[in-house]
Amino acid sequence: MLGKTHLVSSEAISLTAVNYYSQTNHVTVPLVITTIIFASVGFGSLLPDVDSRNSELNKTTIFGLFYKHFFINVKHRGFTHTLWNVFLFMYISLLLESNHFYIAVCIFGISIGILIHIIEDGFSANKVDIWYPFVLKNTNKHRHFFHYRVGGFMEKSMYVLFWVLLVTALKNAYLIYLN
Numbered sequence: 001m002l003g004k005t006h007l008v009s010s011e012a013i014s015l016t017a018v019n020y021y022s023q024t025n026h027v028t029v030p031l032v033i034t035t036i037i038f039a040s041v042g043f044g045s046l047l048p049d050v051d052s053r054n055s056e057l058n059k060t061t062i063f064g065l066f067y068k069h070f071f072i073n074v075k076h077r078g079f080t081h082t083l084w085n086v087f088l089f090m091y092i093s094l095l096l097e098s099n100h101f102y103i104a105v106c107i108f109g110i111s112i113g114i115l116i117h118i119i120e121d122g123f124s125a126n127k128v129d130i131w132y133p134f135v136l137k138n139t140n141k142h143r144h145f146f147h148y149r150v151g152g153f154m155e156k157s158m159y160v161l162f163w164v165l166l167v168t169a170l171k172n173a174y175l176i177y178l179n
């Protein structure tokens, strides 16, 4: 999946979830928390592709240097695309929760962005080994009933749909914080 689709979809999903939480629990999530989640989930959604030379993150930011030094010889869709990576960020977030709450929220947001990224990549025509380096035997043959080609028609359609969801979520957030 392309970086922009990861970004738009994870922002749409996370903001919708935060809005839903505010609306169903009748306690508005503080704006500062929502803002941190919005920013960190977006960042997290791009982070796994730091192992790919062609990712947006590596082409346009300082992460390109990082890639050259740490990831150039690493398999694309390796460790950064595993649940280990998600658990690592969640664990760090837990450790920081009591003393550095906002940083913990930020790292938790990153873990959610990574998780959404991995799930989305899992539906692409190329597989993701979520327990890498432990590879389950049949994953090569595994095909979901729904899958898409990176940059193909299906992905382009999802990109548009997620934009619609994101605009709706932004509008709802605006209404929530205005009241």
Ligand SMILES: [Zn+2]
Residues within 6 Å of the ligand: 001, 048, 049, 077, 081, 117, 121
């Ligand atoms: Zn990826």
